[in-house]
Amino acid sequence: MNIELINTGSELMLGRVLNTHQQWICAQFADLGYVVTRQIAVPDTGPAIQEALRDSLTRADLVVTTGGLGPTSDDLTREFIAQMFGKKLFVDQSALAHIEQFFAQRKRIAPEKTKVQALVPEGAIVLQNAFGTAPGLVMQLDSNPFRSGHKALIVMLPGPPRELRPMFRDQVAPLLGKYFPRESEFVCRTLKSTGLGESYVEEKLEVPLEALTKAGLELGYCARVGEVDVRIVTRGPGAVDLANKAEAEIRERLGSYIFGTGDDSLEKIIVQLLTDRKETVSFAESCTGGHIANRITNVSGASAIFMAGFVTYSNEAKQRLLGVNPTTLETCGAVSELTAREMAQGCRERNQTDYAIAVTGIAGPTGGSEDKPVGTVFIALASAKGTFAEHHVNRYERETFKFVVSQQALDLLRRKILATKQIAT
């Protein structure tokens, strides 16, 4: 089954707005067991919309369009699509009543312009808009003029996300099951790893998963900075079983490099782990400049586990706020293992937390030396069991460097928390 998504809007083509419809609609389809085979964005002119739809209909069983159903002069989708199939538009009384009621509820008179939204191509199904005035439209083509011997369904949705999303969930999703019953099972899972490069992850999995891949497992890799996602897709009878086998094998091979699934982030995992254990953490950041604290406090509920953070950019602040020994700074330098250790210990003592993480490094672009090139970082973790330190060289531009260091620091913390658990049990 081929599904295509056409997003209309000149603001998309000029890069003024991010196309959040694509991700949202594709994710909805995937969760329902369908895969969008192509997505297209075109300006909101009549010819561009018609050309894109004609192209899509040469391939697709289902085409979903977004945008262009509103009342203004650049809302052309309804009219130009109806025209393509020689369908007349006429006023749908229920849609018109909805528009009038919508304005009446807001104690305003419906502007004449808005009534164009009650126009519906003959034979189309009207999708009521619970959060706006433009209804969605569904056109069924018993014979697709651009792909002989095939039927097609065209679903037109309004552009505003707050209108489109409930309409898709409540009205389009149920239609899908009716028009395109799934022949088989479908499973899609994502395992998230950190600490290994993309090619290394693939090398580790290729041979062990060969048999499963031959049995129909689809494997995908998505490498972000400091993170590699492994995606498992299976279809047909036995899909769940195959996915389970694949997941078990991947977990076996990647072990603790896997930190989560789906939408997990390291910060979310850490807030969860510490909350479960009723433990706390504090941070002493030099080169990350508050980035680690910022990530942790993006998680709702962080206040239960995060007490305080220091951003000690200057040497003076490292001494005054964290008690780093001036001799250490003089003899080893601010970017050194010993400084990182003293920062972590000082941070933990002052904040009375179970864990303290400290980072000191050279974000660049300037400040490097032969011994300690740009990208050098020392990360230390202090806990009741002592202080542990790591050294990395991360050659990235400034903001990416900060993110990578925060991944390394949060992953070190995650591993230490998990290791402590293992000893306790």
Next chain:
Amino acid sequence: MNIELINTGSELMLGRVLNTHQQWICAQFADLGYVVTRQIAVPDTGPAIQEALRDSLTRADLVVTTGGLGPTSDDLTREFIAQMFGKKLFVDQSALAHIEQFFAQRKRIAPEKTKVQALVPEGAIVLQNAFGTAPGLVMQLDSNPFRSGHKALIVMLPGPPRELRPMFRDQVAPLLGKYFPRESEFVCRTLKSTGLGESYVEEKLEVPLEALTKAGLELGYCARVGEVDVRIVTRGPGAVDLANKAEAEIRERLGSYIFGTGDDSLEKIIVQLLTDRKETVSFAESCTGGHIANRITNVSGASAIFMAGFVTYSNEAKQRLLGVNPTTLETCGAVSELTAREMAQGCRERNQTDYAIAVTGIAGPTGGSEDKPVGTVFIALASAKGTFAEHHVNRYERETFKFVVSQQALDLLRRKILATKQIAT
């Protein structure tokens, strides 16, 4: 001129990631005076990529692809596009040397698999990748087999944004001018404002700019959270003059709401202002959790002006680290004007900086009350001239709330620095 953008990646079709390339690349083209006429996303399979490219070439003079140049088995763009045009791949020695050097700098041996990235279709131009291993590729078709009588250019870019963006800016943009020279003058400028809503900005400018708009000025507005950009586009003879007039008028009308141009950010402006004045700042953050310090330290050179930051999430930390009076916390609460003032004063005294900014608020989703709903924030700024406080209610989800508060805090700082200057001169 027709430009099409093809984004490849099964993760896009499954809705796992947001397609930020579309917005970024479309905006770059717009700034350079070109408009992307269609954008397409397809899964990263050979046939899907080939079919999409074939379709695009029936219409386009320039096709840009993203993704699929990496070292793993689902990186198929290079191979399948070369195959379409009967081009052999061979090892480009400079690309190979770059890959080996990339790993050597990181003290790792280049995995055998990564070397596939040095394969280049015969005749293609190699775009060096300053931030990764996969080079970009440019293929020139003197005769487009899918659109007779036309040439075409195919530009293949790597998927990771940190690699794609500098490659586009530094290598693709200059190529555009060479292959597709603009027929006439073209000026595109962006003025960045904060503190006013989009419709308010538009209202302020509509009438004063009417005559210039009639003379050919194209005005665009781009509203982001906490920021409205005004874009000026002019073309043809006299374009620079018309743009200058428009800029002067906009600056006159929006005054100090304009904080910068082009790619400026508030943090960049503040680092510049304080560096010029040899002044310093420190931060005491509660609800923003390090976000402000993180933004300031994203700017290279921040260490000259930023001494230290506190993230005081708990009441105890506000007392211990900033000297907030326990009675203030008891009687007014942690989220109050007086607490914000004491945080700022304590922060300034302890760090001996010229300015100190403090924020305390309720990021949500929980923690609000009738008096102080979710979104409430108090911002205080302490300087030699005393302490000034502001109160806002920002109803956004957690991360957006943090960003909006950081905009308000940094803008308050910017205005105070500028005001101090005016008095000093």
